[in-house]
Structure formats: C-alpha cells, structure tokens
Amino acid sequence: MTDAALYFTAPETVEVREATVGPPADDELLVETRASAISAGTELLVYRDQTPADLPADEALDALDGDLSYPLRYGYAASGVVREVGAEVDSEWVGRSVFAFVPHQTRFRATPDSVVALPPETTPAAGSLLPSVETATNIVLDAAPRLGERVVVFGAGVIGLCVVRLLADFPLESLVVVDPIERRRTLAAALGADRTTTPAELGAVDLAGESAVGGADLAVELSGQPSALDDAIGVVGYDARIVVGSWYGTKREPIDLGGRFHRDRIDIVSSQVSTISPELRGRWDRDRRMEAALDRIDAIPAAELITHRIPFERAPEAYELLDSEPDAAVQVILEYS
Known part of the structure; x- marks a missing residue:
C-alpha cells in the first residue's frame, strides 16, 4: 500500500506527498486514518507563514518534531482504525477506533499509550474533534467560572463553540458570545449562549445609556x-x-493598557493546552483532562460544526477555503478513503 502525508512547503502552499510508514514495531499499532480535523487557527498560521520559524512545532507532542520552518508535516487531530499490531501488543487492539495527535497522513504507527481509544459510538469525524474539546476543557479549567458570573466569549470558531457548550452547563448569570460571522453566532446560540453580538455592536448603549455588553466578570478571548x-x-x-486561548503567531496589534486596565486591576492570563495550570497540577494531569474531554465529546454536535468534508487527496482545496472564505467554513475535515 502506498501511503501519503500532507506537507506545508511554502506560504499558502501544501502538497500531498508519498510517505513510507511500514509495518508496526513489536510495541506499536498500525492505524489507518479515517478522518483528520484541520485547525483553522494554528494551521492557518502555519499555512500563512505567520509563525516564528524557529519555534518548536509542539514539544508536548512526539509526532511533531522539529520547528515550524518549511517544509514540514503538521496537524494533530487524526482518528482511525487499528489494522495491525506488533508482536508485543494485545491483539484486541485490532479493529478499535482510536485518536492520535499526529499530522495529516493516510496511515501512522503509534504505541498504545500514545493513542486514545474512542467510544464505539463515536464516528471518525467526531473523534477528530477531540483536541478541540480537550482545549476547550483546558480553557474552562483555567477560566474557573463561578456561580452567577457574567461571561463573554470572543470568537465562535470551533474552540470558541466548544467552550460555549461547556460553559452553558454552569449556573452563570449570562453568557454572551462575540463574533462577526452570523452563522457562528447562530451556532453559539444553539449551543447555549444567552446572547450573541458582533464586535461592532460592543459599544452600543441601551435606552438607559448603559453599555449593551459591560461589567463582565470573565472574558475568554478565542478570536x-x-x-x-x-x-x-x-x-x-x-x-x-481575561483568559486568552488564542495563539496570535506573529500577528501584532497595539493594545491600550494605559487606561482602565491598570486602575481596574484587570488580570490577563494565557491558557495553553500543552500544560496544566500550576494551581491544578496537584490533582490534574493530562490523562485526567483527556478523560474529562472524552466524557463530553458526544455533547458537542459534530454534525453541526463540521461544514466541509474534503477528500485527503484534495487537501490544498481545504486550506484555500479556510484562507479565502472564513465566513463559509466552521470545521473542515479531511476524509480518507
């Protein structure tokens, strides 16, 4: 069988190239990929050459070695079926649906402890959304929403929508979502947002002269x-x-920290899924967080979030779509025949 992998080769250029996977080693699984999700955030930064070239791809993921300079294989959201196992691996793994943090490619080898066994009822496409649910879980853990709080989420991409779905289960006073795209605002409302608005409408005032959105206890920035x-x-x-889950890459904007930010003692903290917050590490580790995400993956309506399913061999079309028509796509999935 001829295998293939996706390579980012230059700005706004991806290629499907032949790859050699080979049989599993004694302690490995051989997995046939069924679906892999494209991150419209991180992967578009790589696609657009908006990442620091000397930054490691992801030191927490063994499958992503080297840095972010071209050419590179990238991606971290693949689900598939175990087809073969090595001599030291339990044969019951054969036929099981699994998830792995590996780049986009037709097959891959992995050890049992580096994959996540998916629930039998989880489809390959839904399984490929697991990193988004895990990231959303990490963001909510870092945000630590409290009873009766007013929360505003900026950005209703896939991560933002997953965060909204998780926050909707909390007894908040209000949950507001800000996004310029109507389709995403509609999805946010369906997933539990009490109200949605656009960035342009944030400064609007009501009849009493009060800001339409203001006085929030917590803001989550995911735009x-x-x-x-x-x-x-x-x-x-x-x-x-303010909890920042976005990665901006090399994008820069002037931020006004000279006004009320300082006097109002506003906290801005980052949330990054590669690590657990120091406040939680005594009780939480990555395995526990993944279990929490797995418990909630079926609460995320994959069929509504996945707007495009594109064959792997036509992967360049997927990135062109995300780059040029952001209003048209929410989650794009690569499917493997």
Whole structure:
C-alpha cells in the first residue's frame, strides 16, 4: 500500500506527498486514518507563514518534531482504525477506533499509550474533534467560572463553540458570545449562549445609556485577533479576569493598557493546552483532562460544526477555503478513503 502525508512547503502552499510508514514495531499499532480535523487557527498560521520559524512545532507532542520552518508535516487531530499490531501488543487492539495527535497522513504507527481509544459510538469525524474539546476543557479549567458570573466569549470558531457548550452547563448569570460571522453566532446560540453580538455592536448603549455588553466578570478571548484584547478589556469590570486561548503567531496589534486596565486591576492570563495550570497540577494531569474531554465529546454536535468534508487527496482545496472564505467554513475535515 502506498501511503501519503500532507506537507506545508511554502506560504499558502501544501502538497500531498508519498510517505513510507511500514509495518508496526513489536510495541506499536498500525492505524489507518479515517478522518483528520484541520485547525483553522494554528494551521492557518502555519499555512500563512505567520509563525516564528524557529519555534518548536509542539514539544508536548512526539509526532511533531522539529520547528515550524518549511517544509514540514503538521496537524494533530487524526482518528482511525487499528489494522495491525506488533508482536508485543494485545491483539484486541485490532479493529478499535482510536485518536492520535499526529499530522495529516493516510496511515501512522503509534504505541498504545500514545493513542486514545474512542467510544464505539463515536464516528471518525467526531473523534477528530477531540483536541478541540480537550482545549476547550483546558480553557474552562483555567477560566474557573463561578456561580452567577457574567461571561463573554470572543470568537465562535470551533474552540470558541466548544467552550460555549461547556460553559452553558454552569449556573452563570449570562453568557454572551462575540463574533462577526452570523452563522457562528447562530451556532453559539444553539449551543447555549444567552446572547450573541458582533464586535461592532460592543459599544452600543441601551435606552438607559448603559453599555449593551459591560461589567463582565470573565472574558475568554478565542478570536485569534490580538485587537480583541482591547474589546475584552472594554467589557470586563473591576478586578475581572481575561483568559486568552488564542495563539496570535506573529500577528501584532497595539493594545491600550494605559487606561482602565491598570486602575481596574484587570488580570490577563494565557491558557495553553500543552500544560496544566500550576494551581491544578496537584490533582490534574493530562490523562485526567483527556478523560474529562472524552466524557463530553458526544455533547458537542459534530454534525453541526463540521461544514466541509474534503477528500485527503484534495487537501490544498481545504486550506484555500479556510484562507479565502472564513465566513463559509466552521470545521473542515479531511476524509480518507
């Protein structure tokens, strides 16, 4: 069987190239990929050459070695079926559906402890959304929403929508989602947002002269746009907190930290899925967080989030779509025949 892998070869250029996978080693599984999800955030930064070239691809994922300079294999959201096992691996793995943090390619080898066994009822496409659910789980853990709080989420991409779905289970006073794209706002409302609005409408006032969105206890920034930090500062109240889950890559914007940010003691913290918050490490590790994500993956309506399913051999079309028509796509999945 001839295998193939996706390579980022230059700005706005990806290629499907022949790859050699080979049989599993004694302690490995051989997995046939069925679906892999494209991250419209991180992967588009790589596609557009908006990442620091000397930055490691991801030191927490063994499958992503080297840095982010071209050419490179990238991607971290593959689900498939185990087809073969090595001599030291239990044969019951054969036929099981699994997830792995590996780049986009037709088959891959992995050890049992580096894959996640998916629930039998989880489809390959839904399984490929597991990293988004895990990232959303990490963001909510870092945000630590409290009873009766007013929360604003900036960005209703896939991560933002997963965060909204998780936050909707909390007894909040209000959950507001800010996104410029109507389709995403509609999805956010369906997933539990009490209200949605656009960035342009944030400064609007009601009949009493009050801001339409303001005095929030917590803001979660997931838009991927550095300028949204100014909007987040503008909507939170005194001693509030802002959790930034976006990775901006090399994108830069001037942020106004000279006004009420300082006097109002507003906290801005980052949330990154490669690590667990120091406040939680005594009780939480990556395995526990993954279990929490697995418990909630079926609560995420994959069929509604996945707007495009594109054959792997036509992968360049998927990136062109995400790059040029962001309003048209929410989650794009590569499917493997």
